[in-house]
Amino acid sequence: QPPTTPRPLHAHRINDPLRLRPAHPNPRLHADLPVAGRKRRRLCCRKHKSIPARAFALVHWHLYTQRMALSKLHRIIDPEVSEGSKMPGVGSKVKLLTWERLMGDRDVVHRWQEALALMASPSNIPPSLRELSALSDEIWYLAGDTSVDSSWYTKRASLSSIYAASELFMTTDKSEGYEETRAFMERRFGDVQAVGGAVGSFGQWVGFNARAGLNVLRSKGVRI
Numbered sequence: 001q002p003p004t005t006p007r008p009l010h011a012h013r014i015n016d017p018l019r020l021r022p023a024h025p026n027p028r029l030h031a032d033l034p035v036a037g038r039k040r041r042r043l044c045c046r047k048h049k050s051i052p053a054r055a056f057a058l059v060h061w062h063l064y065t066q067r068m069a070l071s072k073l074h075r076i077i078d079p080e081v082s083e084g085s086k087m088p089g090v091g092s093k094v095k096l097l098t099w100e101r102l103m104g105d106r107d108v109v110h111r112w113q114e115a116l117a118l119m120a121s122p123s124n125i126p127p128s129l130r131e132l133s134a135l136s137d138e139i140w141y142l143a144g145d146t147s148v149d150s151s152w153y154t155k156r157a158s159l160s161s162i163y164a165a166s167e168l169f170m171t172t173d174k175s176e177g178y179e180e181t182r183a184f185m186e187r188r189f190g191d192v193q194a195v196g197g198a199v200g201s202f203g204q205w206v207g208f209n210a211r212a213g214l215n216v217l218r219s220k221g222v223r224i
Contacts, residue, residue: 056124059115063131066104067138070097077142093143095189098163099182101135102170106178113171136160162188 071077076096081087088096105112119128136159145155166185173181 056118056121059118060127060131062108062115063135066101067131067135069104070101070138070142073097073100073142076100077144090140090143090145094139094145094159095186097139097142098159098166099185101139101163102166102178102181102185105167105170109170112167116168116171132160132164135163 076088076093079088108115118124133156136156139159140155145152147155162185165188166181169184170178170181175181
């Protein structure tokens with residue numbers, strides 16, 4: 001029996017390659033390709049735009065939970081006073097509650113500049129300001145403020161200014177226990193005496209945060 005010789009390469013080829021082609025091409029398949037591409041692009045754009053929204057939702061949740069946690073600080077709100085001691089006044093409680101709220105950012109302060117940038121984004125400024133206003137109102141309420149005159153607005157505007165400035169200062173504070181931030185906060189409480197000064201400082205905070213925040217967001221690749 002003669003030895004088997006290897007078959008040439010072309011012998012393994014399909015005799016009729018056209019038989020693998022569909023008998024009737026589907027023109028709709030080709031027509032749908034551009035549509036599918038556009039849909040994918042829209043989904044990518046929506047996903048890209050939703051990233052800052054999700055990040056701000058986390059920031060807003062942190063602000064809300066930290067504000068609500070203040071009501072559990074009974075040692076400040078309703079402290080036990082020994083006989084002969086004086087009950088802390090409303091002003092002292094406001095300072096202590098403000099400081100405790102700042103300390104609520106200790107675990108995230110290394111990322112808080114990014115959070116401030118998100119809050120300064122044009123679409124996020126209104127809810128951020130509402131949350132800051134709610135924080136100021138909560139602190140005064142927990143401290144026992146019962147004023148019903150025009151000072152009600154003055155006090156809350158002033159505290160908003162103090163907290164916002166102290167929060168910004170804290171993001172760059174490297175001192176142990178944030179001692180420099182506390183000293184800065186104490187100075188702000190001493191400086192802010194009138195609503196005019198408070199509103200001026202608050203406006204500066206909004207302007208600075210808006211400019212700095214947009215720059216940070218752009219550096220992160222967000223199209224704004």
